[in-house]
Structures are given as structure tokens and as C-alpha cells.
Amino acid sequence: MTARTPDSARDIPEATVARLPVYLRALTSLADDGTTTCSSEELAASAGVNSAKLRKDLSYLGSYGTRGVGYDVEYLRYQIAREIGVTQDWPVVIVGIGNLGHALANYSGFRSRGFRVVALLDADPDRHDEVVAGLDVRSFEDLESIVADNAVSIGVIATPAVAAQSVADRMVAAGITSILNFAPTVLSVPDGVDVRKVDLSIELQILAYHEQRKSVAPGTEVVS
Amino acid sequence: MTARTPDSARDIPEATVARLPVYLRALTSLADDGTTTCSSEELAASAGVNSAKLRKDLSYLGSYGTRGVGYDVEYLRYQIAREIGVTQDWPVVIVGIGNLGHALANYSGFRSRGFRVVALLDADPDRHDEVVAGLDVRSFEDLESIVADNAVSIGVIATPAVAAQSVADRMVAAGITSILNFAPTVLSVPDGVDVRKVDLSIELQILAYHEQRKSVAPGTEVVS
């Protein structure tokens, strides 16, 4: 008995999902500028994408625009926020309070976009005295109780690479089903758990590849 | 003269380029464990990808394996590093020494993977006293001379969103052709300049979307 799609259980392509937050930010920016209505062309420019792609992306959510007019900024902003799920607040735990963990804990963009850091955990007892971003750094041993008490489903891993897998295992066991991994390692998790990774040095290496080709390309084509 | 060089199998797909650093890391990890030879199956498992995809990716670089045997870990590691361009050291400047800039400056993964932070810049004069990761925080006004003196082609932006575009403009004008942007904003740059963005809250929002659907999907309307 597969249930009937109640409201919006239609499948939105993954590529579109990844762009929705960009549109959301662009709309917020437009709203801050006092814009109340915008065309797909304007919004696309603001989000840095092609307007046809933008319209197709939005069409997966429904018909929230008006032909001949455009989109109501505030209305569309709310619809996208609802689709993503950031109209509610998501509790988040951060594990690993080194340099990066500090930065993440202090990042104001989380709070303003629907996420609330409920706990900072670190395995090193020496850090348990610290107060970072108004929160005590607590023992990693408290993970299970914190997850249970706050209904946490999203965890952030900012530990060294060697610790990442065991932290992920504990998170999954504690009931977390979405992990954002900053450690430079491949995590293996059971089905049903989502992992997204952010790897700083990989991004730089991709840039280096293109950079290298820029400097080589002009000279090599000269076939005499 | 140039036709014979085996170093450049041109036209490597972008998706493959993005995975090469992952393979590089997996190979380094295998080498650290004392492994000298590995099959595509082993390496693929270590990198978290399908083995057919791995072999196809490597085939764009050349034939560096031995049929019936596998790949020599050290040899393949070097070949990938050379293809990416991280056998040489890339000088990098970081602009914006807030929480995130601190974390980036102290990130050891850059140095160990072919990148050298040559300068830390910030617009705020109050920060110019600080020493971060062994480097003085210098004035943003020094950008042009630093880029010129060190032949910098890669810049990292870790400023607030409002400052990011003007920093990018100055970087481009100074001769930087690759930018890694951590500021939550869309940068516009001229052709020939590569930009990659890392957006922490976007990643969390993508997770939130899937998380929201998890909680809705299984129990949706079990209509009797």
C-alpha cells in the first residue's frame, strides 16, 4: 500500500534541490532591497543561473508565478522555505570543536536559516571548560542523551579524519539520520542516512587543476 | 614536439576532475598502510565509488594499471598528483580573517596537499596586529603587491557576504584567476576566472529537505 502523495511527496530532482537554497537566498536578498515582485529573468540573474533552468526548477514545486507578471517575492520565498523544510527550526549538534568547529559554532548563517545549534561536543576533556558561541563544550559521551532530549536528526562532524568514522557510527546509533562531514575522509553509513561532505582541500585541488591547464594550454597547441 | 607528451590526455570530464582528489587521498591512505599494489575494486571501495567508474576515470589520464595485477599505489598517486597539478606548490592568499579565516589559516590539510598560504589579509585595521598560524594579518591594501611578488593565482574569500564581490573584483584585477568563495553570495567574475563556492548553510538545507521527507514518507496517510 504505497500511500497517496498527500501534499508534496512528488520527487524533485536532486540537482534542483541543491539550487533551491540559492534561490531562497536570492529572494531574501531581493526582499531586503524592497523588491516585491520579480521576473524569472531577474531572479535567475540574482541567483547566478539560467532563467529557463530557474523556471523548470520552480515548476517542480508548483505554479507559484503569474504569467505576464512574474513572482511575488515574499510568497515564493515562503513556498521554497516550506518545501525545503526550513520554516521549522532544525536542532543540530556539532562534534569536534577545533578551529573549524569554533567557526561553525559562531556562524550566524545557521541560526538565521532555520538551524539551531543545541550542543557542542568534543572528545578532549581539556576543551570541556570552554564556552563557545554561548554554549558549553560538552563531552562526546553526552551525545546520546542530547540527541534524544532535543530530537536532533542532523549532526555536523568537524573532527580530525581519524575520528570521523567512529563519530559517525555513534551518531547513527544515537538516531541521527543526516550528517554534514567536514573531515577529509569517506564515511560509510547505513541506508537511510544521508551524508554530505565539504572538503576544503578538494575544492582547492579542483581549482589547481584548471589553473594548471590555463598556464599550459596556450603554448602546447603550437604544432610546428 | 608536443604531440607525443603522454602527460595530458585532454578533455577530462568535470565530474572526473572532481573525483581525482578523492582518489589521491585514498591512495595516500593506502600507501600509509603499507599497501604497494591495489586493484580497482579495492581503491574504489576506499574512495567510496563504483569500480567501473573509477576505471573509467583513470582511463582519461592514461593506462597506468597492469591487467591481471592492478595499480602500483605510489606510481598512480604520483600520476594523479601531477595531472591535478599538486606536485608543485600553489601559493594562496586568504582574505577575511574572522572565525572561518582563522580555521582555514590553521588547516594543515592545505600545506600537506600542495598549497601554501602566503598571506592573510583583512580590511579591519584592528586585526592587523594579530599573528595567525605564524603569519601576520596584513592590510587588504597589500593584496596587489603580494599577488605580484608571490605569483599568486588562487585566492580564498572568507569575508562577510557584503564584502565578497568587491574583494573578488580586487583579486581579479590583481591577477588572481581562481577563487574559492566561502561567503554566502553569488560572485560574478569575468570569463577565464574560475570560482568554486562552499556554502555551509546550503549543505545543511539540502540535508533538511531530505530529512523532512524522511519523516513524512514512511507514515504518509496509511489510508485504511
Added chain:
DNA sequence: CTCGTTTTGTTCTCCCGTTCACAAACTCCT
């Protein structure tokens, strides 16, 4: 030397995502 085993490199097919192009729908002006 020959045969069987292993594993790579490559070809082929399918699928997803991007882009184009246009009909439908709405507003505004006369």
C-alpha cells in the same frame, strides 16, 4: 608453450539534467 585466471581499459546503453522553443495566460493600452 599453452591454457586458465585475474584485472584492466573500453564500448554500449540508459538515465538525468540542461537548454531551447513555444503555447498558454495575464496585463495594459487604446
Added chain:
DNA sequence: AGGAGTTTGTGAACGGGAGAACAAAACGAG
């Protein structure tokens, strides 16, 4: 009211990447 001008939403073509399947090459045993 009607026609001209806009702008959305979408069907269809197109290109690129993922995965399966297989042929080619190396090695070892007998």
C-alpha cells in the same frame, strides 16, 4: 472589448555521466 506585449510553464531535443558488460592483456601453473 480587443489586440499587443510580457512572462510563465512545459514538451522536446540534446549532451554528458553512470553503470553493465566484454574484449584485451598480463601472470602463473603445468
